[in-house]
Amino acid sequence: MASMVGYLGLSLLLFVIGAIGVCIRRNAIVVFMCIEMMLNAVNLSFVTFSKLNGNLDGQIAVFFVMVIAAAEAAVGLAIILAVFRSVASVETSDAAELKW
Amino acid sequence: MVTGDSRLSVIVVAPLVGALASFVIGRQAPRLAGAIASLAVAVSLAVTVALFQALSVTGEFSATLSSWISAGQFALPLDLLFDKLSAVMCLVVTGVGLLIHLYSVGYMADDPGRVRFFAYLNLFIFSMLVLVLGRSLPVIFIGWEGVGLCSYLLIGFWFTNTEFARAGRKAFVMNRIGDLGFLVAMAVLYTACGTLDIVELRKAEVLERLPADLGFLAGLALFFAATGKSAQIPLFTWLPDAMAGPTPVSALIHAATMVTAGVYLMGRMSGVVELDPLVPAIVLWVALATAIVAATTALAQNDIKKVLAYSTVSQLGFMFLAVGVGAYGVAIFHVVTHAFFKACLFLSAGSVIHGCHHEQDMRRMGGLWRMMPLTCAAYGVATLAIAGIWPFAGYFSKHGILAAISGSHNPFLFEYVSLIGVLATAVAVCTALYMARSFILTFLGSYRGEGRPHEAPAIMTLPVLVLAVLSIVGGAYLDGSLVEYLQGPLPALSGHEHESQGVVGHLLGSLPGMLGAGAALVLFLYMTGVKDLLRKVGWPLEKLFAGRYFVDEVLDSAVVRPIDGLSQVAYRSLDRGILEGSGSGIGVVSRAVGELSRRMTSGQVATYLLAMLVAVSVLFVIFVQVR
Numbered sequence: 001m002a003s004m005v006g007y008l009g010l011s012l013l014l015f016v017i018g019a020i021g022v023c024i025r026r027n028a029i030v031v032f033m034c035i036e037m038m039l040n041a042v043n044l045s046f047v048t049f050s051k052l053n054g055n056l057d058g059q060i061a062v063f064f065v066m067v068i069a070a071a072e073a074a075v076g077l078a079i080i081l082a083v084f085r086s087v088a089s090v091e092t093s094d095a096a097e098l099k100w
Numbered sequence: 101m102v103t104g105d106s107r108l109s110v111i112v113v114a115p116l117v118g119a120l121a122s123f124v125i126g127r128q129a130p131r132l133a134g135a136i137a138s139l140a141v142a143v144s145l146a147v148t149v150a151l152f153q154a155l156s157v158t159g160e161f162s163a164t165l166s167s168w169i170s171a172g173q174f175a176l177p178l179d180l181l182f183d184k185l186s187a188v189m190c191l192v193v194t195g196v197g198l199l200i201h202l203y204s205v206g207y208m209a210d211d212p213g214r215v216r217f218f219a220y221l222n223l224f225i226f227s228m229l230v231l232v233l234g235r236s237l238p239v240i241f242i243g244w245e246g247v248g249l250c251s252y253l254l255i256g257f258w259f260t261n262t263e264f265a266r267a268g269r270k271a272f273v274m275n276r277i278g279d280l281g282f283l284v285a286m287a288v289l290y291t292a293c294g295t296l297d298i299v300e301l302r303k304a305e306v307l308e309r310l311p312a313d314l315g316f317l318a319g320l321a322l323f324f325a326a327t328g329k330s331a332q333i334p335l336f337t338w339l340p341d342a343m344a345g346p347t348p349v350s351a352l353i354h355a356a357t358m359v360t361a362g363v364y365l366m367g368r369m370s371g372v373v374e375l376d377p378l379v380p381a382i383v384l385w386v387a388l389a390t391a392i393v394a395a396t397t398a399l400a401q402n403d404i405k406k407v408l409a410y411s412t413v414s415q416l417g418f419m420f421l422a423v424g425v426g427a428y429g430v431a432i433f434h435v436v437t438h439a440f441f442k443a444c445l446f447l448s449a450g451s452v453i454h455g456c457h458h459e460q461d462m463r464r465m466g467g468l469w470r471m472m473p474l475t476c477a478a479y480g481v482a483t484l485a486i487a488g489i490w491p492f493a494g495y496f497s498k499h500g501i502l503a504a505i506s507g508s509h510n511p512f513l514f515e516y517v518s519l520i521g522v523l524a525t526a527v528a529v530c531t532a533l534y535m536a537r538s539f540i541l542t543f544l545g546s547y548r549g550e551g552r553p554h555e556a557p558a559i560m561t562l563p564v565l566v567l568a569v570l571s572i573v574g575g576a577y578l579d580g581s582l583v584e585y586l587q588g589p590l591p592a593l594s595g596h597e598h599e600s601q602g603v604v605g606h607l608l609g610s611l612p613g614m615l616g617a618g619a620a621l622v623l624f625l626y627m628t629g630v631k632d633l634l635r636k637v638g639w640p641l642e643k644l645f646a647g648r649y650f651v652d653e654v655l656d657s658a659v660v661r662p663i664d665g666l667s668q669v670a671y672r673s674l675d676r677g678i679l680e681g682s683g684s685g686i687g688v689v690s691r692a693v694g695e696l697s698r699r700m701t702s703g704q705v706a707t708y709l710l711a712m713l714v715a716v717s718v719l720f721v722i723f724v725q726v727r
Binding site: 019022023024025026028031092093095096097098 | 701702703704705706709710713
């Protein structure tokens with residue numbers, strides 16, 4: 001039980017680091033990595049709860065998350081490439097055309 | 101659609117079709133506009149004559165054009181009625197109208213707006229025919245408004261001149277004030293009698309339903325309506341200003357037809373007008389005052405059309421004198437003869453203005469009999485007719501009015517009959533004086549203007565000559581017979597027998613006219629010294645006459661300016677303050693909101709993500725708490 005708290009604490013830590021990174025970093029690739037980190041933090045907590053409850057529901061959810069994350073990585077990197085082609089930068093602050 | 105006699109609808113519809121056709125076709129071929137318009141009126145005239153002849157055999161015609169308003173119990177069809185009174189009015193409108201249309205073809209030949217002119221003129225004929233043929237008061241009101249509209253359009257025909265446009269607006273507004281009376285009368289009659297049909301409103305048992313005070317109100321309101329359209333005190337100042345329109349318009353609308361609509365209305369509604377004897381008495385005093393004011397004002401005018409305009413106001417006063425003493429037939433008789441000689445005078449004046457290169461000031465005319473003999477002859481004949489000299493047309497109708505005054509039985513007038521007679525005779529003298537003056541200044545003496553005047557073309561002189569002939573024979577031909585003819589739709593004249601007089605009697609009767617004309621000859625042709633002496637003695641009077649009794653000024657400061665000031669206040673506080681303020685206030689507020697909220701779209705992905713994160717967290721907390 002006590003080790004569970006450690007897993008959940010790690011999961012929370014990873015998630016918060018990812019969220020902060022998403023909010024404060026300007027480099028699109030780093031932002032992307034932070035998103036991946038948040039996903040994995042959630043995966044960790046899924047696995048933890050799966051173990052705690054003694055069934056496989058959480059682990060099945062993790063598989064879905066990983067599949068979606070793989071697809072999302074492909075789409076996300078493609079977007080970053082497209083942005084790079086048009087503004088010659090991967091800084092999110094440089095791609096700020098859609099504003100007042 | 102049309103029930104009843106379809107020929108009746110042809111009379112009305114022909115000018116309407118003519119108006120549309122002359123406008124549509126005239127835009128392609130402007131030369132045709134006048135011909136189409138004249139043809140349309142000719143069709144109306146032909147059908148009117150045919151129906152007029154059938155009238156004595158078959159009696160009244162009526163037709164329903166279509167249904168106008170139909171709501172439950174209330175139905176208001178577009179009904180027309182062709183009885184003896186409308187027959188006479190229709191003949192005058194279409195007959196004189198046709199002559200004036202023909203004249204206009206010559207007069208407006210070079211005007212760039214002639215297509216519009218003929219379309220309006222035909223539209224006017226249409227409205228006027230609706231007015232005289234309408235079977236119920238609302239239908240008459242359509243025509244009543246229609247002629248007002250056409251009058252406005254034609255007075256301001258040369259609308260690029262601000263002065264002319266103002267005159268048109270003035271005429272329209274003053275007519276609208278009079279229209280209020282018409283609406284009030286309709287409301288009163290409908291609530292009390294339950295019908296607006298003029299045939300019903302002639303019946304005694306229907307009129308009995310009117311309480312005495314409402315009867316008085318209805319009669320007075322009708323007369324107020326008539327003062328607007330027929331230029332009586334207090335709503336007469338628009339008519340002289342209406343001379344801004346082209347001269348054929350002045351002849352047709354502001355002399356022969358539209359301005360007599362008030363007299364026609366009085367005749368049609370004679371039952372209502374006579375309910376309270378005080379109403380005819382008021383009519384008579386107002387008419388007498390109008391006749392005197394207008395006749396004396398005409399003495400001091402130098403614009404040939406202004407003289408004729410004031411003369412028209414004065415003659416309309418004469419017609420209302422006849423209405424006031426209950427001699428409706430005589431009033432219509434004067435309408436008819438007046439249409440002849442006044443149209444003739446206006447058209448002659450138009451020829452003079454045309455020939456003198458648009459000069460209207462009589463002081464710069466004179467000696468024109470040499471250059472335009474035909475016009476001079478026509479003007480001379482019409483002058484004799486309006487002066488009331490036997491055997492010209494005006495003598496008979498004017499004499500009829502003077503005779504009817506002495507036969508008045510109105511309890512409110514009984515004591516004053518001789519005074520009214522004397523004053524009316526004085527107006528007759530005055531009429532002869534100012535008309536002879538205008539004739540002398542225009543045609544006799546030597547030419548005082550510039551350029552070379554020329555006689556008008558045949559298409560203009562011919563209608564004038566026809567009218568001149570009518571001014572000679574029209575009165576003698578219609579004398580007595582017309583009044584008798586109209587006794588069906590109009591009440592019979594009580595206590596006044598039409599007596600035939602010998603030549604001596606006729607000459608005696610023309611005495612006022614001859615007196616006035618003689619005085620004018622003496623004053624303006626032979627003994628101008630006497631005129632100057634009189635001018636010195638009567639200087640304040642002349643100032644009063646030339647200033648048109650300052651009625652315009654009084655009305656201006658008493659009515660126009662207060663209303664103007666009120667509207668300025670309302671404009672500033674209500675319109676610009678509240679209405680415009682609330683309108684732009686909404687704009688200002690939403691702009692401010694937009695200004696604030698647009699800052700949210702910074703374009704920074706990080707900001708959006710943060711917002712998303714915060715929002716999701718908040719939602720999560722709320723969701724968990726509620727659970």
